[in-house]
Amino acid sequence: MGKRSKKVKGLTLQFMPYSEIAGLDSVERIKKLLKIVLDNKVVILQGRLRPEEETRLIEDTMIMIGNIKGFKGVELAVISQNKDERSFFQKMKFGVARALVGQQDALTIIGPATIVKEMKKDPKKLEVMMR
């Protein structure tokens, strides 16, 4: 008998505005995002996590692979405007805004690896391949 293929019957994309994580600490932010992913949904977050939160997300994902049956990790991509395309004053403006309210001028896409096969990113486009 051939190998049974697991086809995705429906796909849920959950959009999360930055305001939903703005007031949370790093642990809570990651917990909130991974909870959605564990529900087999693809989360589209307005903005991006801090660099240390991105690595923490990877660490927590690795811990979950070992502890949650069937969980194989995540596919992750961040798309944001190229810094080089901004003028000096724009860079300054975005720098101040980022320091005050976090990086909101980006999109972070996180999906479970059992549903999202690959995210292919080029500077200006993102291809999300499903299983």
Added chain:
Amino acid sequence: MKMKIFRNFAKRMFSIFFKKRKQISLGFYGPPNSGKTSLSNRICKDWTGEELGKVSKIPHETREVQFKEEVEIKYKEKSLKFKLVDTPGIATKIDYEDFMKSKMNKKDAQKRAKEATQGVIEAIQWLDDMDAVVVVIDSTINPYSQVNITIVGNLVARKIPVLVVANKIDLKKSDIKKVSAAFPEYEVVGISAKTGKNMDEFYESVFKLTKYT
């Protein structure tokens, strides 16, 4: 995190002003199968005659941090001592079924996957101990992966000097320009850890990098 950054910065300043550092911790980071161990082996063989770790075509061959201390590298008339730290490849997903495609039995594949997840965590935890990091990228594939960007972003946030290496330039598909375009703020050195191509330029860049440690 802020405390860690401050501690790293203070440690670096202390080293510069008050003591001569014995050896520089140089980490090799990157996604699986980018050639971190091959590069570490190349350097170790060049300067100590011994290799550091085993390499394989199957991803996640290095599942524990491995290091070699007191590696003295000479460039022109200068000489520096390094602690070379080869780390497991950083990934966001690990599926034991992928290992089974390489004719590995289920039990071994599951064991490898478990060790690989622990290896990723260990690699991230070692970041704080690095004085400088070489990010090894496979120049034959798309460099815009989030793992590459996250690693570099973290090093910048921790104020750790970074050198980006575009490995596997001996292969036809290699595209150094694409790697340079993905990391425009960094010096990118194209090498082949396998053949040793362009290693002189690599050593020159490592010496330049240590000025910032």
